[in-house]
Each structure stands twice: as structure tokens, then as C-alpha cells.
Amino acid sequence: MWTWFHQLASPPTFYRFAEVLAPWLFGTSVMLLAVGLYGGLYVAPPDYQQGDAFRIIYVHVPAAALSLSVYTIMAVAGAIALIWRMKLAEVAVVAAAPVGASFTALALVTGMLWGKPMWGAYWVWDARLTSELVLLFLYVGVIGLNQSYADPRAGARACAWLALVGVVNVPIVHYSVTWWNSLHQGSTILSAEGMRNPKISGDMLWPLLLCLAGFYLFFGGVLLRRMQNEVLWRERNARWAQQAVAA
Amino acid sequence: MTKRQKRMFAVAALVAGVSLAAVLGFTAFRKNMMYFYTPSDLLSGSLPAGAALQLGGLVERGSVKRGEGLLIEFVMADCSNQVPVRYEGVLPDLFREGQGVVATGHMDANHVFVASRILAKHDENYVPPNVAKSITTADGKHTCAPFKSVTAASS
Numbered sequence: 001m002w003t004w005f006h007q008l009a010s011p012p013t014f015y016r017f018a019e020v021l022a023p024w025l026f027g028t029s030v031m032l033l034a035v036g037l038y039g040g041l042y043v044a045p046p047d048y049q050q051g052d053a054f055r056i057i058y059v060h061v062p063a064a065a066l067s068l069s070v071y072t073i074m075a076v077a078g079a080i081a082l083i084w085r086m087k088l089a090e091v092a093v094v095a096a097a098p099v100g101a102s103f104t105a106l107a108l109v110t111g112m113l114w115g116k117p118m119w120g121a122y123w124v125w126d127a128r129l130t131s132e133l134v135l136l137f138l139y140v141g142v143i144g145l146n147q148s149y150a151d152p153r154a155g156a157r158a159c160a161w162l163a164l165v166g167v168v169n170v171p172i173v174h175y176s177v178t179w180w181n182s183l184h185q186g187s188t189i190l191s192a193e194g195m196r197n198p199k200i201s202g203d204m205l206w207p208l209l210l211c212l213a214g215f216y217l218f219f220g221g222v223l224l225r226r227m228q229n230e231v232l233w234r235e236r237n238a239r240w241a242q243q244a245v246a247a
Numbered sequence: 248m249t250k251r252q253k254r255m256f257a258v259a260a261l262v263a264g265v266s267l268a269a270v271l272g273f274t275a276f277r278k279n280m281m282y283f284y285t286p287s288d289l290l291s292g293s294l295p296a297g298a299a300l301q302l303g304g305l306v307e308r309g310s311v312k313r314g315e316g317l318l319i320e321f322v323m324a325d326c327s328n329q330v331p332v333r334y335e336g337v338l339p340d341l342f343r344e345g346q347g348v349v350a351t352g353h354m355d356a357n358h359v360f361v362a363s364r365i366l367a368k369h370d371e372n373y374v375p376p377n378v379a380k381s382i383t384t385a386d387g388k389h390t391c392a393p394f395k396s397v398t399a400a401s402s
Contacts, residue, residue, distance in 0.1 A: 045375035049341060054373055083254045120339030120366045126282035164258060168265045172273075179273075180280040181303060181395050183349055188371040200373040 009088050011231045012240040018224040025221035029214045036210030044204045056114045058208060062215035064107035067135060068170050070100030070219065074142070075167035078160030088227070090156035091234070093163055094146050095226035099219060101139035108132060119183060127176035128184035135173055138166035152234055281397045283349045285325040289360070293398045302330065302360055303349040303368060304394055311344055323348065323360070325394040330354075334362040341367035347393065368393070 007013050040058035047054035074096045081089035111129070112122045123129065142159045149155030177186045188199045189208075198205070235241040248256070273280060283303035288294060307329060310322035318335045321344075332350055342348060347368035352361050370393070 048376040079258050118341050127280050168269045181282045185369050185371040204373050
């Protein structure tokens with residue numbers, strides 16, 4: 001098990017492994033999203049208050065969930081990169097940031113489009129919206145920091161430190177609606193009360209869970225592809241990389 | 248200590264330090280993190296009289312009275328107190344009796360909250376219309392729990 005793990009951490013083995021796994025992640029993700037979006041947009045009944053406008057959750061909720069998960073993954077990879085100096089973890093930090101930033105931006109934009117007709121405002125400075133915007137700035141900071149270094153390994157380590165500092169914002173975003181008064185509603189699925197007594201009806205929930213799974217697998221595929229690119233670039237003088245490109 | 252252990256310690260110390268700073272900071276500035284005050288805060292007398300602020304609560308069932316044009320009057324309530332509100336303007340789609348709202352405005356001399364803007368605060372329940380009854384409380388209200396008192400908790 002450990003030898004397999006160590007082998008996977010070597011760039012050429014990872015590259016071949018990702019080459020096989022990524023298409024499966026993308027394929028499964030497309031199927032899940034197709035069924036999930038069909039279920040969410042056609043099968044699920046309209047909401048008792050919001051009517052059809054609630055259907056934005058099938059994009060907004062997965063995007064927001066990913067914005068937090070990707071940052072957490074980035075911080076864990078950052079810790080591994082800093083402590084064990086593992087090359088692949090450095091690559092993961094750098095490769096994940098733009099994807100996480102995109103999910104964060106998508107969550108903010110879909111939320112604003114929903115907020116105008118439902119709340120009556122595109123944007124308010126409540127704790128949830130503000131902390132999610134701070135999350136976007138943290139992602140942009142990691143991207144910018146990485147670009148400002150000529151040495152990619154030094155850049156990735158600087159990004160890892162920033163990712164670790166910023167990870168404190170992840171629980172703040174999640175619990176902002178519990179700790180403080182906010183205009184944004186509380187958690188529907190991931191709350192102690194919601195687990196006991198579901199706050200969403202089953203025929204609205206299953207498409208949401210499929211969309212969530214689809215988004216996660218899509219992220220997995222994109223991360224593998226981006227890491228492959230980054231590894232190829234960093235090892236461009238190695239023979240295996242030249243062979244992989246030539247093949 | 249090996250170099251690796253030193254790095255492990257540095258990472259742990261950083262995360263712990265930043266978390267501690269966040270906890271201390273947000274505990275000290277809890278009031279500033281609140282998007283709105285509740286009717287209980289307003290009636291407790293601890294806020295400056297007539298100050299401009301945001302007030303959040305549930306629209307009391309049966310209290311909405313529409314006047315001339317866009318004028319509307321209703322009662323806003325949290326778990327224990329009520330404040331009459333007057334507003335003239337366009338309401339958001341989700342403005343309903345029994346639903347949460349956040350009003351920007353001030354308390355006038357007659358103890359009526361005069362609002363210049365009203366936003367709907369949606370709850371976290373998603374159900375089709377035919378099962379909507381099951382999520383309301385016995386007296387037909389939604390839960391008042393999302394409206395946390397600002398002044399009571401910080402004192």
C-alpha cells in the first residue's frame with residue numbers, strides 16, 4: 001500500500017495514472033449532471049414560496065460547496081507540500097486555485113442573480129456574502145502569488161502558506177449563517193437540525209445530491225488534467241515528459 | 248527535533264494562531280458581524296433613539312395593511328417582541344405574511360419603524376406547495392430562531 005502510494009507520488013507514474021482516471025471522472029460527472037439537472041429542472045416540483053426560481057440551487061449550491069471544499073483540499077495539499085516537500089502536493093496547490101476561484105465566482109454570480117428578484121437586492125454586506133467574497137480574494141491571492149515567483153517550487157510553497165492562513169475562512173463561511181444574523185438563509189442539508197428533520201422534500205433533494213456528486217467528479221477530472229499540465233511543464237527537461245508529449 | 252518535525256510544528260502553530268486570532272476577533276466584534284437588529288434589541292432601549300439601522304424579523308400574520316399607493320404597514324416580530332413598521336415603495340417577491348424580512352430605517356417619535364428599504368429574508372426550507380403546511384409552527388408562523396438578539400448576547 002505505502003509503496004504504491006510512494007510510486008504514485010512520482011510525477012511520471014502520476015501522469016499515467018491521471019491519464020487513465022480523468023476520462024472516467026469526466027464521463028461519470030457528465031452522466032450525473034445530465035440526470036441531476038433533468039431531475040432538478042423538469043421533475044422536481046416548484047417551491048411553495050419561490051416557485052421555479054428555487055431551481056438555481058442546482059448550480060448555486062454545488063458551486064458554493066466546491067468553493068469551500070477546493071480551498072480545504074488546497075490547504076491540506078499545502079500542509080503536505082510544506083512538511084514533506086512532496087512535489088505532487090505543490091502541484092496540487094497551484095493547479096487547484098484557478099478552479100476554486102471559478103467555482104467561487106459562479107456561486108457569487110448565481111447567488112446575485114437569484115438575490116435580486118427574491119431578496120430585492122443583488123448584494124448586501126452580510127456575513128455570508130462578505131466571507132464568500134473574501135474567499136474569492138484568497139483564491140486570487142494564491143494565483144497572483146504563484147505567478148510572482150520565477151522558481152515554481154518556491155512559488156508553490158509561498159502559495160501553500162497563504163492557503164493555510166486562509167483556511168480559517170472556510171468554517172467562517174460555513175457557519176456565518178449560524179453565528180450571526182445574515183440575510184442569507186441557513187444551511188438546508190448540512191445542519192444538525194436539517195439532518196434530523198429534512199428541510200427539503202425528497203423529490204427536490206435527489207437531483208441536488210446528483211448535481212453535487214457531478215460537480216465533485218468534474219472538479220476531480222479538471223484537477224487531474226491541470227496537475228498533469230503543471231507536472232509536464234515542471235519536468236519538461238526530463239525524458240519521461242518529452243516522451244509523454246511525443247506519444 | 249528533525250527538520251520535518253520543525254516544519255510540522257510551524258504549520259500547526261500557524262493554523263492554531265490564525266484560528267485563535269479569528270475567534271478572539273470575531274467574539275470581540277460580534278455586534279459588527281450582525282446584519283440586522285431584532286425587535287427585542289430595538290425595544291430594549293440599548294440602541295440610540297432614532298438611529299438608522301437594519302431591523303430583521305417575521306411579518307406577523309394578519310398584520311399587513313395596504314394604504315394609498317405603495318404605502319404598507321405591518322408588524323415585525325421576533326420570538327418575544329413586536330414593532331410596527333411603515334414603508335412606502337416596491338416590495339420584493341418573497342414578502343409574505345409569516346416570512347422573514349429585513350428593513351432599513353429608523354424608529355420615529357410615535358414608536359413606528361419607518362423603513363426606506365425592505366428585503367425578504369428567505370428561510371432554508373424547500374418544499375412543494377402541498378406539504379408547505381408541515382414546516383410552519385402550530386400558530387401558523389415560521390421559526391423565529393434565525394433572528395438572534397444582538398444586544399442581549401453581547402452584554
